[in-house]
Structures are given as structure tokens and as C-alpha cells.
Amino acid sequence: MKLNLKIWRQKDRESQGKLVDYVLEDLNPHMSFLEMLDTLNERLILTGDEPVEFDHDCREGICGQCGMMINGIAHGPLQNTTTCQLHLRSFTDNETIFIEPFRSQAFPIKRDLRVDRSAFDRIISSGGFVSTNTGQAPDAHALPVSHQVTEEAFDAAACIGCGACVATCKNSSAALFTSAKINHLVLLPQGKEERQERVIRMVEQMDAEEFGHCSNTEACEVECPQGISVLNIARMNYEYNRALTRRK
Amino acid sequence: MNLDAKIPEGSLEQKWENFKKTAKLVNPANRKKLEVIVVGTGLAGSSIAASLAEMGYQVKAFCFQDSPRRAHSVAAQGGVNAAKNYKNDGDSVYRMFVDTLKGGDFRAREANVYRMAECSLNLIDQAVAQGVPFSREYGGYLNNRSFGGVQVSRTFYARGQTGQQLLLGAYQALMRQVGKGAVKLYSRHEMLDLVLVDGKARGIIVRNLDTGVLERHAGHAVILATGGYGKIYYLSTLAMGCNGSAIWRAHKKGALMASPSWIQIHPTSLPQSGDYQSKLTLMSESLRNDGRIWVPLNTGETRKPNDIPENERDYYLERRYPAFGNLAPRDISSRAAKERIDAGFGIGPLKNAVYLDFAKAIKEQGRAKIEEKYGNLFDMYRKITGFDAYEEPMMISPSAHFSMGGLWVDYELMTTVPGLFALGEANFADHGANRLGANSLLQASVDGYFIAPYTVANYLSGDIHTGKIDDQHPAFDKAQEAVEANLRKLLAIAGNKTVDYYHKTLGKILYDYCGLARNEAGLKGAIVEIRKLREDFYKNVKIPGDSITMNSELEKAGRVSDYLEIGELMCFDALSRNESCGAHFREEYQTAEGEAMRNDAEFQFISAWEWAGADADPVLHKEELTFEVLKPIVRSYK
Numbered sequence: 001m002k003l004n005l006k007i008w009r010q011k012d013r014e015s016q017g018k019l020v021d022y023v024l025e026d027l028n029p030h031m032s033f034l035e036m037l038d039t040l041n042e043r044l045i046l047t048g049d050e051p052v053e054f055d056h057d058c059r060e061g062i063c064g065q066c067g068m069m070i071n072g073i074a075h076g077p078l079q080n081t082t083t084c085q086l087h088l089r090s091f092t093d094n095e096t097i098f099i100e101p102f103r104s105q106a107f108p109i110k111r112d113l114r115v116d117r118s119a120f121d122r123i124i125s126s127g128g129f130v131s132t133n134t135g136q137a138p139d140a141h142a143l144p145v146s147h148q149v150t151e152e153a154f155d156a157a158a159c160i161g162c163g164a165c166v167a168t169c170k171n172s173s174a175a176l177f178t179s180a181k182i183n184h185l186v187l188l189p190q191g192k193e194e195r196q197e198r199v200i201r202m203v204e205q206m207d208a209e210e211f212g213h214c215s216n217t218e219a220c221e222v223e224c225p226q227g228i229s230v231l232n233i234a235r236m237n238y239e240y241n242r243a244l245t246r247r248k
Numbered sequence: 249m250n251l252d253a254k255i256p257e258g259s260l261e262q263k264w265e266n267f268k269k270t271a272k273l274v275n276p277a278n279r280k281k282l283e284v285i286v287v288g289t290g291l292a293g294s295s296i297a298a299s300l301a302e303m304g305y306q307v308k309a310f311c312f313q314d315s316p317r318r319a320h321s322v323a324a325q326g327g328v329n330a331a332k333n334y335k336n337d338g339d340s341v342y343r344m345f346v347d348t349l350k351g352g353d354f355r356a357r358e359a360n361v362y363r364m365a366e367c368s369l370n371l372i373d374q375a376v377a378q379g380v381p382f383s384r385e386y387g388g389y390l391n392n393r394s395f396g397g398v399q400v401s402r403t404f405y406a407r408g409q410t411g412q413q414l415l416l417g418a419y420q421a422l423m424r425q426v427g428k429g430a431v432k433l434y435s436r437h438e439m440l441d442l443v444l445v446d447g448k449a450r451g452i453i454v455r456n457l458d459t460g461v462l463e464r465h466a467g468h469a470v471i472l473a474t475g476g477y478g479k480i481y482y483l484s485t486l487a488m489g490c491n492g493s494a495i496w497r498a499h500k501k502g503a504l505m506a507s508p509s510w511i512q513i514h515p516t517s518l519p520q521s522g523d524y525q526s527k528l529t530l531m532s533e534s535l536r537n538d539g540r541i542w543v544p545l546n547t548g549e550t551r552k553p554n555d556i557p558e559n560e561r562d563y564y565l566e567r568r569y570p571a572f573g574n575l576a577p578r579d580i581s582s583r584a585a586k587e588r589i590d591a592g593f594g595i596g597p598l599k600n601a602v603y604l605d606f607a608k609a610i611k612e613q614g615r616a617k618i619e620e621k622y623g624n625l626f627d628m629y630r631k632i633t634g635f636d637a638y639e640e641p642m643m644i645s646p647s648a649h650f651s652m653g654g655l656w657v658d659y660e661l662m663t664t665v666p667g668l669f670a671l672g673e674a675n676f677a678d679h680g681a682n683r684l685g686a687n688s689l690l691q692a693s694v695d696g697y698f699i700a701p702y703t704v705a706n707y708l709s710g711d712i713h714t715g716k717i718d719d720q721h722p723a724f725d726k727a728q729e730a731v732e733a734n735l736r737k738l739l740a741i742a743g744n745k746t747v748d749y750y751h752k753t754l755g756k757i758l759y760d761y762c763g764l765a766r767n768e769a770g771l772k773g774a775i776v777e778i779r780k781l782r783e784d785f786y787k788n789v790k791i792p793g794d795s796i797t798m799n800s801e802l803e804k805a806g807r808v809s810d811y812l813e814i815g816e817l818m819c820f821d822a823l824s825r826n827e828s829c830g831a832h833f834r835e836e837y838q839t840a841e842g843e844a845m846r847n848d849a850e851f852q853f854i855s856a857w858e859w860a861g862a863d864a865d866p867v868l869h870k871e872e873l874t875f876e877v878l879k880p881i882v883r884s885y886k
Binding site for chain 1: 377416
């Protein structure tokens with residue numbers, strides 16, 4: 001199949017970027033989207049051009065490193081799918097595809113399609129953990145946790161930190177990412193001790209990173225590769241208000 | 249060279265206790281004067297970095313990914329083993345030790361294997377305390393499932409994302425220390441060389457992958473937790489960035505490489521479908537709990553799998569290994585698949601796969617139960633292939649996966665370079681010639697949480713009077729100059745073939761001659777071919793751009809230049825071992841039934857290789873293995 005690509009090229013953080021046209025022919029529809037970019041890069045290198053920089057690593061949908069806007073949609077047309085698990089069979093022959101980086105004030109562009117998502121790491125380091133040191137743990141069966149609670153905690157913990165929620169949100173809000181971690185931990189007895197401090201610190205860090213506010217469009221849930229529910233955001237708001245009222 | 253494994257005195261059960269009792273300590277006031285460099289932030293790296301920082305050491309952690317949470321431990325699916333015996337099915341530390349040692353075909357140290365089984369108990373406690381949401385039964389207690397090569401259920405799991413959840417636990421522990429300022433984190437930094445001062449590991453040279461700038465970092469000890477090098481085969485289950493460069497550059501600075509050719513080829517990955525393909529996705533081994541593996545009984549079968557009647561199917565694992573059936577260990581399952589595929593019974597468009605069938609399990613347990621156990625794996629299968637595995641069998645095929653080989657380390661996880669430690673998949677230690685499923689997450693974790701914190705402290709106790717390590721020492725100048733020269737050399741070649749061309753070509757050579765089956769003529773030929781390919785690489789590779797900005801091709805070129813040397817060493821290693829054991833199957837050494845023939849009389853040792861220079865053959869050193877508790881037996885799963 002043939003594809004007409006319009007890819008965002010930008011040399012570095014300060015430079016002006018622009019869309020550049022590329023045409024690829026004889027593509028196999030079973031090729032993954034990133035393999036299509038590999039094919040393009042192979043050609044660019046051999047013709048003396050600079051290849052397109054893009055984030056990727058595991059290529060099986062779990063590391064969260066890949067991610068780009070494909071025709072204006074984070075990770076492309078399929079729901080609950082990372083860019084690496086998207087295949088050309090989801091496009092039509094001779095289609096024009098716009099490929100751009102995730103765009104957000106808090107995710108500055110490094111080069112081409114690569115963005116800096118270290119703000120997520122800083123949100124986690126502000127409180128996204130249980131304060132337990134190595135060696136302090138009691139026996140794993142000391143505290144039973146119901147099947148249902150574990151499954152709910154897992155649903156939130158499944159977040160891969162790709163940033164699609166931010167990229168797709170008109171406010172560039174990180175509420176889905178932040179709330180998923182807050183809920184994963186507050187649901188479990190091990191995480192309950194620090195619930196108050198945690199939610200305040202993480203929400204404050206989220207604001208300090210200049211992510212926008214959530215205005216409940218629920219677009220993030222639609223684009224999330226792991227299908228993280230927006231109910232997490234509601235619960236985060238509850239936790240936050242609860243913490244504020246109890247704070248001395 | 250005398251390879252002293254430094255196994256502690258005492259009975260098997262007492263060795264680790266005895267080590268901990270007598271290990272030297274560093275008092276809290278001195279710890280803050282000692283700096284430790286940790287390279288890699290997967291399970292082993294994150295856990296040791298967090299643990300050392302919690303104790304009060306100054307830690308710097310490095311990873312090439314854009315966040316520590318993306319290290320490839322994240323992709324492990326099935327689970328983590330621990331001898332908790334929560335299922336009351338006869339498990340114990342000793343039983344786990346036996347399974348692991350036997351699974352590794354008696355090519356690992358008894359003391360190491362026993363310690364790993366022993367520490368498995370603490371790991372589950374640790375992970376649960378961190379909030380890892382392991383699967384639980386309705387009563388609220390932890391659930392287990394079974395994995396290949398064992399007859400008990402000792403695998404703890406979090407759906408099909410156990411690696412992700414364990415890594416997030418370790419990552420969060422690490423980020424907690426980063427937030428406190430106890431760990432300095434350097435993501436998007438790649439180690440390009442190890443710096444030795446007076447024969448001791450004292451620092452590293454790294455390249456900031458976003459800016460191209462080279463940096464030097466000094467410390468009292470260097471810990472490599474950089475994972476495996478299975479990506480050397482190009483098509484593998486590993487992430488695109490997985491590499492052997494950190495351990496290889498340490499190897500060239502004097503650290504011996506042990507058993508480099510022992511690479512596990514995983515039986516259940518998705519088959520290759522075309523030349524453009526960049527990776528083969530793994531389908532967790534846990535699927536073999538409920539899936540049945542088969543091929544058609546007749547060659548040239550053209551019917552769809554569901555149309556082939558029961559009596560025209562060959563459930564070859566159940567046929568050949570009735571005691572373990574579909575849960576035979578990985579090396580054996582992969583070889584059995586290759587045997588059927590080579591004999592012309594392969595299925596799929598390229599006839600390179602076998603079926604993994606869930607029809608019976610769905611009929612017996614219901615679709616909902618199968619969905620709960622493996623839902624994300626079935627989803628992944630559908631996303632990649634476009635097929636629904638609830639309706640028809642999956643197509644699977646063997647693929648390069650895990651390197652049992654790695655840097656040689658003693659019982660304290662220290663390499664032959666003083667002050668240089670290797671943890672997790674980067675070392676060779678605990679799996680012998682074949683790793684059992686769900687033992688990789690375990691080994692990475694126990695190395696980082698429970699073993700290295702003691703052994704690294706034991707080493708650092710000798711450095712309390714050393715003072716700060718100076719990164720302006722001439723050894724740093726020399727190492728940095730060499731790194732710069734190497735980058736210039738690569739960029740100056742300006743040939744006409746891409747880095748990926750060399751990587752794919754090397755991978756093909758290794759799959760053909762140093763993969764599931766090896767023989768003398770093939771390996772000798774492969775060494776010649778790899779040397780030619782390497783020569784061609786330095787004449788004709790084309791790397792665009794420069795070294796002072798972001799340049800993914802330059803990063804790849806560095807890794808592939810190392811692979812071109814590691815691949816050669818793998819062939820030497822495979823060639824020198826005239827026996828079949830675990831993942832190493834030499835066609836000359838097999839029984840009439842096609843089973844591996846080990847040779848304990850001549851090869852009951854670990855091969856540890858010394859770098860002798862680019863144009864010289866590597867030098868073999870042997871660490872004899874002694875078995876005091878479990879005498880080697882023929883490994884049978886029949």
C-alpha cells in the first residue's frame with residue numbers, strides 16, 4: 001500500500017518546527033506503524049537525510065515510551081492501543097497521515113516526535129509510593145485484601161505513563177495519570193497510611209508542572225491504551241477535598 | 249586466573265546466614281561519604297539504587313530510557329516465583345532449589361541457587377508492602393499459578409503484567425529517594441565506558457542522549473544492572489534499546505564474560521511475518537497452563553485449525569513429555585517446536601509456527617475465566633495479528649529471549665574487576681544453562697533488594713578512608729578520549745549500509761548457527777562470517793548526523809559494534825563446549841531420541857572468557873562446579 005505522510009520535523013526545543021511531506025510505497029499492511037517509520041528512516045539515511053527521531057522501546061505496548069499524534073489522535077485511530085501496536089491495516093491505501101508529537105506545555109519537544117515527559121517522574125517522586133524501606137515488610141499474608149479491591153487497584157496501577165491522556169486533553173491535564181496512581185495506592189491497605197499527604201503533594205506537583213485542570217471532557221479515557229477510567233479523577237477529587245478538610 | 253567464587257562456609261542452608269553474620273558493615277556516618285553508581289533502572293537497578301539510598305549511601309542512577317519506569321523488566325508478563333507454599337502443594341525452599349538447579353541442567357552454583365530460593369520469600373512480602381497488586385483469591389489471600397519445569401504452583405502474578413507491577417514498585421521506591429535527594433537520576437544517559445583507577449572500578453563515562461554531551465561520573469563502586477543482550481539476534485522478544493554495551497565495555501576493561509552462548513529461545517512468541525519486522529512479541533508462558541500446543545499430523549495441511557479433527561493433530565509436547573506435557577521447560581519446548589517445524593509440520597503463511605489452542609480450556613472453564621486470567625494477552629494477540637484467539641488457536645514460534653550468560657560474578661555479585669558488580673540479567677549467576685519461567689523477575693529483584701545491599705556494603709567498608717573519587721584523574725581523561733575517538737571513528741566511515749542492515753545480518757547468522765541448535769562446522773563458519781561482517785561494518789556503515797546532538801543512529805551503531813564482538817564470543821563459547829546442556833544444544837551430542845546429552849565428566853564448569861584484544865581469540869578460564877547436596881542427574885521431563 002501507499003501512504004502520504006506529513007511528519008513534524010523540529011531540530012531542537014528552541015527551533016521552529018514544520019510538517020514535511022514523505023511518500024512511501026509498497027508497504028505491507030501487516031507492518032506496524034513504527035516499522036513503517038523504520039522503513040522511512042532507512043530510506044532517509046541512505047539518501048543522506050536525517051532520520052525522524054521518535055520515542056519507542058518495547059514495541060509491545062507496555063513500556064509507555066512510544067506515543068505520537070496520528071491524524072490528531074493520540075496513538076492513532078484504534079482505541080486502547082499504543083502507537084507500537086497500531087498496524088497499517090488500520091489505514092487505507094493512498095491515505096494521507098499527519099504525524100505530530102504529543103503537544104503540551106509540560107511536555108516540551110526535544111526533537112521531531114520526541115518529547116520530554118519527566119514531569120510525570122516528578123509527580124511520582126512527590127508522593128506516588130508507599131513509604132516502606134527494603135526489609136521492613138511483614139509477611140505478605142498479614143493483611144488480606146479482597147479480590148475485588150485488588151482488581152480495582154490493578155486497573156488503576158496498569159497505567160503505562162505514556163502521556164496520551166495529557167496530549168489528548170484540551171487543557172493538557174495530567175489528572176488521569178495522577179489520579180490513577182493515587183487510587184492504586186489508596187485502595188490498598190498498604191497505601192492508606194499516607195493517603196492525605198500523598199494526594200496533596202501529588203496534586204500540587206501536577207499544578208507546579210503547568211498541567212492544566214480537568215474539565216471533565218473524558219477524552220483521556222477514550223485514548224488511554226490501558227483503558228484507565230475517569231472515575232479515578234472523581235476519586236482523586238474526593239481524596240483531595242477530604243485531605244484539605246482534615247489538614248490541620 | 250584463579251576464579252574464586254567466595255562461597256561461604258557451612259551447610260547449604262547456612263551459607264547466606266553465615267555471610268550476613270560476618271559481612272563487614274559501614275556505619276551510618278560513613279555511608280554518606282560513599283558514592284555508588286548504578287547503571288540501569290530495571291528491577292535490579294531500581295531496587296539496589298533505592299535500597300542503598302535508604303541506607304544512607306550517595307547514589308547516582310543512570311538509564312538510557314526517558315524514565316526509569318520504561319526499563320525492559322516492565323515487559324515481563326507471567327509472574328515471579330516464590331517458595332511460599334501458600335498452595336500447600338509440597339513446595340519449599342529446597343524444592344525450588346532443586347527445580348531451578350535441575351532446570352538449569354546443573355550448570356549453576358548450588359549456593360547461589362539456594363540463596364535465590366531462600367530470598368524469594370522476602371520478595372513477595374516486600375512487593376506487597378510496596379502496593380504491588382498481585383492476583384488474590386476471594387478470601388483475600390494471594391493466588392498462584394504454575395509455570396514450566398515445575399510440579400507445584402509457586403508463581404505469583406498480576407494478570408499478565410507482573411513485570412510492570414514489580415518494576416513500578418521498585419521505580420516508586422527509587423523515585424521516593426530521588427524526591428529526597430538521596431539518588432541523583434540521569435535518564436537518557438548511556439554508559440559508554442568503565443573507568444578503572446588503580447585496578448578498581450571508580451567511575452563511568454556516559455553520553456547524554458538528548459544533547460550528545462559526554463559526562464564523567466565517579467564513585468567508590470559501580471553496579472551494572474543493564475539487563476540482557478538477547479537483542480543481538482535482532483528479532484527477539486526484547487525492547488529495541490536492550491543491549492550488551494555496558495557489560496561488553498566492562499568486559500574489555502577486564503571483567504570476564506561467563507557462558508555467553510547460553511541464550512534462552514522462548515517457545516511462545518509470535519512468529520515472524522515479514523522482512524520489515526523489528527521484534528517478535530512474547531506471549532507469556534503462563535498461557536501454557538491452559539493452552540495445548542499442537543501441529544497437524546500431516547505435512548502440507550491446508551485446512552483451518554478448527555477444521556482439523558482431534559485424531560489428525562499431534563500434541564507433540566504431551567506425546568513426548570507426558571509428565572510435564574505443555575509445561576515442559578522452555579529449552580525443551582522450543583527445541584521440540586523447531587523439530588516439528590524443520591520436519592515440515594509448521595503452520596502459518598511462512599510455515600514457521602505451531603498452534604497454541606485454548607478450545608479445551610474455554611470449554612471446561614468458560615470464556616470468562618480465561619479472560620480474567622489472560623485477557624490482556626488475548627487482546628495483545630488480536631492487536632498484533634488481527635486474529636481472535638478465543639475463536640481459533642494462537643500461532644506461536646520460538647524467539648530469542650533471555651541471556652543466562654553475562655558477566656562472571658562471585659557469590660557477592662562482584663565481577664573480576666574489584667568494585668564492579670553485576671546484578672540481574674547482566675550477570676550469569678543463577679539460572680545455569682536454562683532459566684525457568686518466572687525466575688528472571690525473581691533474580692533481578694533479590695539481587696537488588698536482598699543480596700547486593702549486603703555484599704556492596706561489605707566491599708565499601710574498605711573505602712571509608714578513601715575520600716571522594718576525583719573525576720579529573722588521568723584515568724577519566726583517557727577513558728573519555730577513547731570514547732570520543734570511537735564516536736569520531738564511527739561517524740567518519742560514511743559508507744552505504746545502515747546500522748540495521750548489520751544488526752539483521754548478524755542476527756540471522758546467530759539464529760542459524762548459534763541458536764536453538766549448534767554444531768562444530770556451523771560455529772566455525774559463523775566466526776568467519778561474523779569477522780567479515782565486522783570488517784565490512786567498519787568500512788561501509790552509514791551513520792547520519794553528528795555526535796553533539798541527539799542521534800539515535802549513532803546510539804544504535806555503538807550497540808551493534810559491540811554485538812559484532814559479543815556474537816563472535818558466543819560462537820567461541822558454544823564451540824568450546826562439547827556437550828549439550830540447557831539452551832546449548834550441540835547436534836553432535838544428543839541421544840537417539842534427540843534429547844540433550846550432557847557431559848559432566850568433562851564440562852562440569854562455568855566458562856569465563858577473557859578479552860584478549862580485537863584481533864586475538866578470547867581466553868577461556870574455568871570455574872569448576874561442585875555439587876555437594878544435589879548430585880547431577882539426567883534431566884528428564886518424560
